Amino acid sequence: MNRPLIALLTDFGLRDSYAGVMKGVILSHCPQARLVDLCHEIPPQDLRAAALCLRQSAPYFPEGTLFVVVVDPGVGTRRRVLWAKNKRHSFLASDNGVLSWLEDRPRIYRAVENPSLRLKPTSRTFHGRDIFAPAAAALAAGASPAILGPAVSPRARLELPTPRKLPHGRLRGQILATDRFGNAVTSVPAAAAKGRRVFFRGQALGPVRGTYSAVRSGEALALVGSSGFLELSVREGSFAGQFSAAPGDYAELE
Amino acid sequence: MNRPLIALLTDFGLRDSYAGVMKGVILSHCPQARLVDLCHEIPPQDLRAAALCLRQSAPYFPEGTLFVVVVDPGVGTRRRVLWAKNKRHSFLASDNGVLSWLEDRPRIYRAVENPSLRLKPTSRTFHGRDIFAPAAAALAAGASPAILGPAVSPRARLELPTPRKLPHGRLRGQILATDRFGNAVTSVPAAAAKGRRVFFRGQALGPVRGTYSAVRSGEALALVGSSGFLELSVREGSFAGQFSAAPGDYAELE
Amino acid sequence: MNRPLIALLTDFGLRDSYAGVMKGVILSHCPQARLVDLCHEIPPQDLRAAALCLRQSAPYFPEGTLFVVVVDPGVGTRRRVLWAKNKRHSFLASDNGVLSWLEDRPRIYRAVENPSLRLKPTSRTFHGRDIFAPAAAALAAGASPAILGPAVSPRARLELPTPRKLPHGRLRGQILATDRFGNAVTSVPAAAAKGRRVFFRGQALGPVRGTYSAVRSGEALALVGSSGFLELSVREGSFAGQFSAAPGDYAELE
Numbered sequence: 001m002n003r004p005l006i007a008l009l010t011d012f013g014l015r016d017s018y019a020g021v022m023k024g025v026i027l028s029h030c031p032q033a034r035l036v037d038l039c040h041e042i043p044p045q046d047l048r049a050a051a052l053c054l055r056q057s058a059p060y061f062p063e064g065t066l067f068v069v070v071v072d073p074g075v076g077t078r079r080r081v082l083w084a085k086n087k088r089h090s091f092l093a094s095d096n097g098v099l100s101w102l103e104d105r106p107r108i109y110r111a112v113e114n115p116s117l118r119l120k121p122t123s124r125t126f127h128g129r130d131i132f133a134p135a136a137a138a139l140a141a142g143a144s145p146a147i148l149g150p151a152v153s154p155r156a157r158l159e160l161p162t163p164r165k166l167p168h169g170r171l172r173g174q175i176l177a178t179d180r181f182g183n184a185v186t187s188v189p190a191a192a193a194k195g196r197r198v199f200f201r202g203q204a205l206g207p208v209r210g211t212y213s214a215v216r217s218g219e220a221l222a223l224v225g226s227s228g229f230l231e232l233s234v235r236e237g238s239f240a241g242q243f244s245a246a247p248g249d250y251a252e253l254e
Numbered sequence: 255m256n257r258p259l260i261a262l263l264t265d266f267g268l269r270d271s272y273a274g275v276m277k278g279v280i281l282s283h284c285p286q287a288r289l290v291d292l293c294h295e296i297p298p299q300d301l302r303a304a305a306l307c308l309r310q311s312a313p314y315f316p317e318g319t320l321f322v323v324v325v326d327p328g329v330g331t332r333r334r335v336l337w338a339k340n341k342r343h344s345f346l347a348s349d350n351g352v353l354s355w356l357e358d359r360p361r362i363y364r365a366v367e368n369p370s371l372r373l374k375p376t377s378r379t380f381h382g383r384d385i386f387a388p389a390a391a392a393l394a395a396g397a398s399p400a401i402l403g404p405a406v407s408p409r410a411r412l413e414l415p416t417p418r419k420l421p422h423g424r425l426r427g428q429i430l431a432t433d434r435f436g437n438a439v440t441s442v443p444a445a446a447a448k449g450r451r452v453f454f455r456g457q458a459l460g461p462v463r464g465t466y467s468a469v470r471s472g473e474a475l476a477l478v479g480s481s482g483f484l485e486l487s488v489r490e491g492s493f494a495g496q497f498s499a500a501p502g503d504y505a506e507l508e
Numbered sequence: 509m510n511r512p513l514i515a516l517l518t519d520f521g522l523r524d525s526y527a528g529v530m531k532g533v534i535l536s537h538c539p540q541a542r543l544v545d546l547c548h549e550i551p552p553q554d555l556r557a558a559a560l561c562l563r564q565s566a567p568y569f570p571e572g573t574l575f576v577v578v579v580d581p582g583v584g585t586r587r588r589v590l591w592a593k594n595k596r597h598s599f600l601a602s603d604n605g606v607l608s609w610l611e612d613r614p615r616i617y618r619a620v621e622n623p624s625l626r627l628k629p630t631s632r633t634f635h636g637r638d639i640f641a642p643a644a645a646a647l648a649a650g651a652s653p654a655i656l657g658p659a660v661s662p663r664a665r666l667e668l669p670t671p672r673k674l675p676h677g678r679l680r681g682q683i684l685a686t687d688r689f690g691n692a693v694t695s696v697p698a699a700a701a702k703g704r705r706v707f708f709r710g711q712a713l714g715p716v717r718g719t720y721s722a723v724r725s726g727e728a729l730a731l732v733g734s735s736g737f738l739e740l741s742v743r744e745g746s747f748a749g750q751f752s753a754a755p756g757d758y759a760e761l762e
Binding site: 028031044124125 | 288479485
């Protein structure tokens with residue numbers, strides 16, 4: 001029998017022991033759980049980066065995976081924690097819209113309210129340890145989601161920015177995130193980018209390419225990346241670095 | 255039956271393969287061991303940061319966890335390695351005081367001296383790989399601690415800084431560590447902070463708060479954090495960044 | 509029975525979810541696989557850093573470990589992926605020479621070509637997810653390497669820089685990599701360094717030492733490190749930082 005798989009997505013970073021402590025709590029209550037670090041370096045409290053990461057990553061995880069998403073500008077407020085479920089996966093996340101960008105949007109939700117599933121004393125600053133981790137362990141150990149709390153509907157929703165139509169058939173998207181290599185993921189889906197030419201701050205990046213090798217080393221290009229979105233890159237270099245490009249910046253297509 | 259759990263706490267960082275190699279050695283000698291990264295980003299040779307991390311984290315790990323602590327300014331000297339045990343956990347660490355801040359101070363110690371438990375050749379610069387990892391694997395595989403070496407008493411001890419009493423009932427603590435979010439953990443325990451007002455470099459941070467949401471976004475505050483100590487923070491911002499605050503800086507309470 | 513062990517070595521870094529997604533794919537196809545992060549912070553597309561890391565780390569892993577090495581300046585080109593095998597381990601890596609520095613050079617190779625072992629659609633930018641991970645999972649699940657593709661010989665080879673002999677018996681090596689502590693690993697093997705005196709940019713670092721404690725805190729020294737190569741260090745400090753030393757810089761021995 002397979003062991004229950006829990007994937008962790010947080011903005012805790014790895015320079016502190018926050019992620020490690022969450023694992024200690026989970027394994028204290030469910031020793032057979034299997035833990036995978038999806039990512040802990042979401043920029044602090046950056047809901048859009050977390051939502052994008054989850055959208056791009058979740059489809060590649062086994063059926064039955066529980067994603068524990070601890071990214072929340074509102075930690076310590078009364079913002080509730082939700083359990084959610086779509087066809088293949090389930091999720092624990094604050095009710096802040098971070099699950100909104102999943103392609104298979106969850107339709108079943110519960111509020112995580114059961115006080116007996118919290119560590120005592122329950123801090124107001126480290127809900128990952130005191131609320132998320134014990135709830136995840138209980139679920140991984142086989143508890144029914146019904147013990148978490150009542151069925152609810154989510155309150156918050158995060159809009160996935162869609163490209164804006166400009167005159168003359170032009171299209172304007174924006175950068176959603178940049179990665180370690182300096183690639184900039186935009187809000188333009190593959191289908192909308194097809195056959196167009198791409199511009200960034202007035203500079204032509206050429207047509208949408210199939211691969212980095214379409215340009216010379218050090219040259220900028222636009223291509224449909226592994227994210228399913230149009231990405232701006234520099235072959236063997238950093239687009240974000242070379243163009244000082246950051247989330248929110250616009251890219252135009254014609 | 256549960257697999258033996260080993261938690262790793264080092265200053266190796268993650269840009270090199272030091273931590274990965276330790277795992278290779280442990281799994282070579284104890285394939286059933288279960289490994290958890292507590293933290294590898296302790297600042298190089300920072301005993302106080304490691305001692306604080308261990309104090310805050312250990313209580314959240316399952317009974318029987320073996321903590322392998324590789325942080326030592328004296329690597330390559332004749333400083334001995336200790337095995338230690340408290341009620342719920344055991345530890346491997348250099349005899350440099352890094353275990354002194356544990357709330358449940360270990361009372362049973364052994365020197366790790368058995369040459370047959372070292373990798374050969376034994377380097378003088380990577381004891382994590384050549385001494386700690388094989389000893390951890392032997393213990394996880396069921397060896398008696400008695401084979402490590404003789405029972406001893408630790409030589410080194412690290413004092414946990416206690417707040418200093420000032421005239422007029424004022425109290426002075428110091429920053430022990432800062433985290434990724436720019437929160438500054440001070441040496442003032444929750445009980446001593448209760449009901450007081452907090453100052454940093456003469457600037458009033460107000461009374462001790464219950465949660466970040468007690469102030470507006472971008473404002474500084476003092477609250478009792480998940481560490482059990484008074485922490486200085488900026489809501490949705492970085493106290494360490496905004497105040498250039500660092501370990502050793504003083505906070506005053508009145 | 510032991511679970512199949514897969515060690516991951518990439519330049520993906522940990523700020524994005526690339527490494528996490530590879531794990532999701534592997535566990536989707538081989539739930540019993542055991543995953544170890546060897547290192548994900550190889551500098552982007554730095555083949556020499558990856559080759560050195562693998563050379564130094566592989567011997568410490570259990571027999572039967574499969575190393576998945578995803579570091580390739582040529583991603584998205586037609587560069588093929590290889591499976592390789594030496595006495596104790598097997599490897600998946602691009603045919604770019606990254607396996608050339610292994611002390612036990614692999615002698616058996618196959619091209620990873622079987623289209624049924626790729627994720628569909630297969631991106632041209634994330635081969636770690638779409639080609640390496642499913643191939644690794646298939647092997648870990650017990651598939652014969654023969655199903656990957658035909659037996660081949662590797663095309664690319666990376667030369668391990670050897671020290672150059674200078675007049676008067678002097679020797680010139682170069683820095684291959686620096687680590688988190690600022691230690692600089694050179695290309696001079698232990699045997700060639702024995703009994704010599706070391707110079708860096710004309711500055712004498714003294715004879716090859718046995719341990720850091722041979723010099724005072726803050727002083728530079730040369731010693732044979734855990735890598736088996738001559739390393740340049742500063743006791744309780746950073747050689748790379750203090751001397752602005754970087755890969756490619758020369759060290760001389762007399």
